[in-house]
Amino acid sequence: MSRLPIDEVLPEIVGALRAHCGVVIEAPPGAGKSTRVPPALLDAGLAGGRQVVMLEPRRVAARATAGRIARERGVRLGEEVGYQVRFDRRAGPDTKLLVITEGILTRWLQRDPLLDDVGLVILDEFHERSVHSDLAIAFLREVQQVRDDLKVVVMSATIATAPIAEFLDVPVVKSLGRTFPVEVEYLAQPPEERLEYEAARAARRYVGGADDDGGDILIFLPGRAEIHRCLSALERWAPAEGVACYPLYSALSNEEQDRALAPGGGRRIIVSTNIAETSLTIEGVTLVIDSGQVRTMRSSPASGLNELVLEHVSLASANQRAGRAGRVRAGRALRLWTRAFEHRMAAYDDAELQRVELSPVVQEVVAWSGADPGEFGWFESPPAPALAQAVELLRQLGALEPDDFRTTDVGRRLLDLPLHPRLGRMLIEGERRGCAAQTCAMAAILSERDFVTSVASDAPAGRSDVLIRAELLEDAARGSGQAARRLGLGVHQGGARRVAQVRDQLLKTIGARRPDTGDAVDLLKTLLVAFPDRIAFRREDGAARFVMVGGEALALARESVVRDAEVVVAASIGGRTRARDAVGGVASRGLIRMASQVEMAWLEDVYPRRFDERVVVAFDSERERVMAERQRRFDGIALERQVASVDRHADAAEVTTCLLNHALDDVVAAFGLGTDDAQFLLRWECARRWFPDADFPRLMLDARRGDPAQPIWEQVCWGKRSLGQLRAMNLGAQLSAYLNREQRRLLDEELPPRLEVPSGSQIRLEYRLEGPPVLAVRIQEVFGWLDSPRLARGQVAVLLHLLAPNYRPQQVTDDLAGFWERTYPQVRKELRARYAKHPWPEDPLQARAIRK
CATH class of the missing domain: 1.20.120.1080 (Four Helix Bundle (Hemerythrin (Met), subunit A))
Structure with a gap:
């Protein structure tokens, strides 16, 4: 049996387990941890006469790893060494080392929380961070609080191991170096064609080329469709070169997967998804061609539905893939992206718990903890x-x-x-x-x-x-x-x-x-019972468009034959929505791939409590009033509508809130305010900000729909249902009633509506929510004014818009003294020729201000 890098640290691993309840093993791809660590721990007696169980993230890896361990130990698979995956088990009463997929352990723990027959559990390829591996490590830590003899080993190739060790309170053992070096190459330019064809061409260039070492080739692609397109391209030339081509993905039968993995029988090209990324040793591979793509399960933020999303792999995954080429001798990895692109890649994959729908996980946790x-x-x-x-x-x-x-x-x-x-x-x-x-x-x-x-x-x-x-x-x-x-x-x-x-x-x-x-x-x-949250109703504005409970917009995919149903269960939703994929070419967020018709009577029978009847109010922008209708609804989706009287049937508070939400979008237009009334509201809000101790009520002039706590406006709008009624009221007088005497005095004296300038004119101030008040005044009217006026007990300098005789702004400043000293001479020079009839004194501070 050939030596592997992990063999050098096996004594250290055994020693760590004798002294602690577990250990974290960090070893790069190709170190041999999956096949050498479990039997070493079994032989060291660390399971205490009980079973050693190793978890693998995929079925094909579990079967292949168990088979390799059995061959290296010279035993029949299913006796001392066995495996168990979904619907497939080769193990017996004498099995001491069992390789299982991660979900199997979760089932065991629910039935036997103390794992009485297991002495040591190994979590392999933990860096993949599947939901089951995250569940397993959390469950096992709790079991160890009761069973101090249970050992836990976590093995990882590419993830930071310190957080794992801290979580379990165990040491880390590192194994350095692959079996053989792998030279990584990149494309000079981004690929121009589909990656599956680019991969096939790369294999064609390599086979029979100057660098061809005669080894097997492993190509990574994201899915079955890409794999078979690549195989079609390869089959045009590979048989003539004596090269056999094999697919490898999870949907293949065990026999088809075994053919791709079996060593011997001539040169091979294996075209695989990421199931060949970890744990598997495909004998003879010396070249890896990596498309850099993977289909990852993610949950939609809008609907919470899982869908496969095509993404670029992380750098850690790319290194895992490259490691497949260095298992038996020195190899090469061709990455179908540029070196520059690699700087934009994520360092690690995010944990599955962070990106998928969690009901299976929550079901396990609640059953385990009851909390x-x-x-x-x-x-x-x-x-x-x-x-x-x-x-x-x-x-x-x-x-x-x-x-x-x-x-x-x-x-x-x-x-x-x-x-x-x-x-x-x-x-x-x-x-x-x-x-x-x-x-x-x-x-x-x-x-x-x-x-x-x-x-x-x-x-x-x-x-x-x-x-x-x-x-x-x-x-x-x-x-x-x-x-x-x-x-x-x-x-x-x-x-x-x-x-x-x-x-x-x-x-x-x-x-x-x-x-x-x-x-x-x-x-x-x-x-209908299985998908209570995926009931979808046909929308009125499109024959192929549906709205699902919760508000998600969906479209019926072309391949669905459920074309006539008004209500459906969306049993399968997925894929990126493109107009050509949906019936009628409609645009939508998601496609219903498999639908099932629902009769309204079934909903009433199965989910009677999800129906309700209520009067709903909404603002009619054309009529500028609140309207009401009686609706029969299912989970908030209106199924039947009938016009209702606002006065007799609608809730008064809802009517007020509806009218108010619309009015606050534009108070001036909604209440038909003139300039003085609009400025009164702005003066009020500025006073609230500039005099916080005066306790001015908040008007929320910057409010938007849904903002809470608008008591003044609610009282002003109470009993009204149209903009016409709002415009008929004297808003200023109504609002003034909410101010006390001191607040009114502050508004009048410290935030006056107009300001007297040296010419004697009373000029309107323009108050704003953001920025200081503005005074637009002709230059001739402020001769003799030494500096910019200030409001709010000197807190705020007025922003002067100094106008030419034609009332166009000539200068904007809050430093009038500086204007007279630095800028006025140039302004005088430019304007006196154009407006010769107007005075332009050399010393404006000594000149008399004039109105005209």
């Missing part, structure tokens, strides 16, 4: 709004009690199902309605990649995209596809087989034995 998930001991706390949204969904599904954080009977049943809470709730409802088998098929369809690849534009309309797929599944999985073609649908046989396997596993999980007795309506109602 508010916001108070749970997270390694890194998720966003509070995402937690609140998840709690609300679980309550709508009936998984949590309405008023506290206790798991219901439904919630406990959901924990036993290997599905998202939505789909688990659908299964429970399907059992209740006598349609468990078909519901399992629909749950499998929604949990796996869609096996329908195309929908003809003339495909007949239907009631449910999900139900149609369930009815076609068996025929598609057998490879016939005739039933789908008759309906204008194209199907992927391998994808259908995968969905059918998941359906069969779900049937086994729930123990469904009796044939279905429910009908299509029962099946459609299970979808």
